[in-house]
Amino acid sequence: MRRMKRRLKKSVRVTFAVMSALFILVSTIWVMDIGEAKSNEGQENLEKVMAKETGEQQPVKKQTDEVKEKSSEESGDLPDQEGQEDEPVDSVTVDAPLPQEESTVDQPGVDASSEDKQAQEEQTVQDEQQSVYLTFDDGPNENTEGILNVLERYDAKATFFMLEPNMRRFKDSVKDMAAEGHAVGMHGVTHDAAAFYQSSQSVVGEMKKGQETLESITGIHSNLIRVPYGSVPNMKPSYRKAVDQAGFHMWDWNIDSEDWRLLSQEYVPNVMEQINAFPYKHSPKIILLHEKDVTLEYLEELLIDLTEKGYRMKALTDQMDPVTF
Numbered sequence: 001m002r003r004m005k006r007r008l009k010k011s012v013r014v015t016f017a018v019m020s021a022l023f024i025l026v027s028t029i030w031v032m033d034i035g036e037a038k039s040n041e042g043q044e045n046l047e048k049v050m051a052k053e054t055g056e057q058q059p060v061k062k063q064t065d066e067v068k069e070k071s072s073e074e075s076g077d078l079p080d081q082e083g084q085e086d087e088p089v090d091s092v093t094v095d096a097p098l099p100q101e102e103s104t105v106d107q108p109g110v111d112a113s114s115e116d117k118q119a120q121e122e123q124t125v126q127d128e129q130q131s132v133y134l135t136f137d138d139g140p141n142e143n144t145e146g147i148l149n150v151l152e153r154y155d156a157k158a159t160f161f162m163l164e165p166n167m168r169r170f171k172d173s174v175k176d177m178a179a180e181g182h183a184v185g186m187h188g189v190t191h192d193a194a195a196f197y198q199s200s201q202s203v204v205g206e207m208k209k210g211q212e213t214l215e216s217i218t219g220i221h222s223n224l225i226r227v228p229y230g231s232v233p234n235m236k237p238s239y240r241k242a243v244d245q246a247g248f249h250m251w252d253w254n255i256d257s258e259d260w261r262l263l264s265q266e267y268v269p270n271v272m273e274q275i276n277a278f279p280y281k282h283s284p285k286i287i288l289l290h291e292k293d294v295t296l297e298y299l300e301e302l303l304i305d306l307t308e309k310g311y312r313m314k315a316l317t318d319q320m321d322p323v324t325f
Contacts (some may be wrong), residue, residue, distance in 0.1 A: 052072045052094055081163050094319050119176040121289050132275070132285045132311045134158040135253065137187055137226060139168035139291035140177075146296045154303040156313030159183040161251075162193055164210040170216050175247040178218040181316035185224030185251075186210035196227070200242035203227065209250055216292040223249050232325040251316065253288040254280060258289055286316075 136147065139162055151158055160177050162184065167174050177184055188196050189206040196206055207225050215221050225248045227235060235243075235250075243250055255274045259267040270288060279286060289295050306313065 017060055031230050032163055051278075059283050089123075093301040102139070127312075129281075130310055131275060131311060132287060132306060133181070133316055134287050134289060134313055135226070135251070135316070136160050136289050136291050138163060138191070140290050141167050143291045143293060143296045144170060144173040145176070147291060147299060148180060148182075148301065149298045150296070151182070151313070152180065153300075154307060154313070156303055157315040158313065159185060159251075159316040161185045161187040162210070163187050163223070164189040164206070167210065167213050167217060174214070174217050178220055181315065183222075183224060183317065184214060184218065184220060185222050185316075186214065186225065189227055191228045193229060193234060195248065195303055196240070200236075200239045203235075204242050204246045204248075205237050207243070208217050208246065215237045224251065224316060225249065226251050230325060249318060249322050250324060253285065253286040254278075254283060254288045255285055255296075256323050257287060257289050259292055259295045263294050265301060267294070268302045268305065271302060272309075275306075275309070275311075283323060284320065 134151075134156065136158060139160055144160075145183060147158075150156075160182060162174065162185070174184065185205050187210070189209055190196055196202060211222065225243070227250065230252050231240075231250060232252075240250070255271060255278070257267045257271045275285060289299075303313070
């Protein structure tokens with residue numbers, strides 16, 4: 001009986017020892033599996049950190065799929081089937097952005113700018129066609145102040161080509177011209193064809209002397225000139241070249257009032273007839289006048305006729321292309 005008890009105890013101890021060994025073995029294996037899993041997880045985390053530090057990112061499409069799968073899990077929807085994975089919802093916006101249309105937006109602006117420029121050019125041509133340029137030679141003299149008064153009443157501007165001795169004699173009139181916005185230029189010194197056209201040096205010399213006198217009186221450095229009796233036939237090619245090299249802008253005319261010949265109001269209709277039949281479409285209308293008694297007497301009549309026809313009386317500028325014979 002005692003023997004049986006001892007055997008039983010021995011058997012229990014053996015069984016317990018075997019079970020303990022098995023438990024230890026299982027525990028060891030389980031611990032090893034957990035350690036390996038943690039090791040793998042740590043490796044994955046390390047790779048993610050390294051990828052972040054080196055700027056490596058997951059492909060856009062993979063990120064999109066992950067977001068899509070997460071959204072499906074939260075909403076309870078089934079994942080996309082295998083045959084539908086090639087058509088992600090965001091693939092168009094991620095992989096193929098819509099082309100910009102800046103060129104089509106800007107194109108109307110370009111056209112509008114071109115149209116505006118063309119409209120401005122047409123307006124400039126129209127304004128020029130409705131403009132006339134009154135030019136007075138041989139002054140200043142006793143008639144100058146009267147001429148300036150008539151021009152002022154009609155808000156008309158003019159250009160005065162003056163002789164150097166007359167500028168020195170009527171300095172106040174020269175100052176008044178400049179102060180009232182008229183253009184001032186030179187007409188030489190002698191007004192004698194033989195002396196003036198003796199050489200290219202005589203032509204340039206007389207104009208420079210007038211230029212210096214004008215600048216001393218008004219402070220204006222003008223390059224506008226008109227040679228006595230017009231540029232034809234006396235201005236030889238060498239004379240013209242010398243004038244250009246000196247920086248002067250030589251002007252003739254294309255409407256002759258003939259106030260130097262018509263000693264009455266007849267010069268007024270003569271001017272208007274030439275304006276109405278003006279053949280030079282793209283040329284400014286340059287009217288030749290003189291500071292004569294008859295010119296002053298009927299100048300207001302001329303300005304009335306021009307105003308009624310819609311013309312504006314303007315002064316020449318250095319920026320304009322000169323009209324020459």
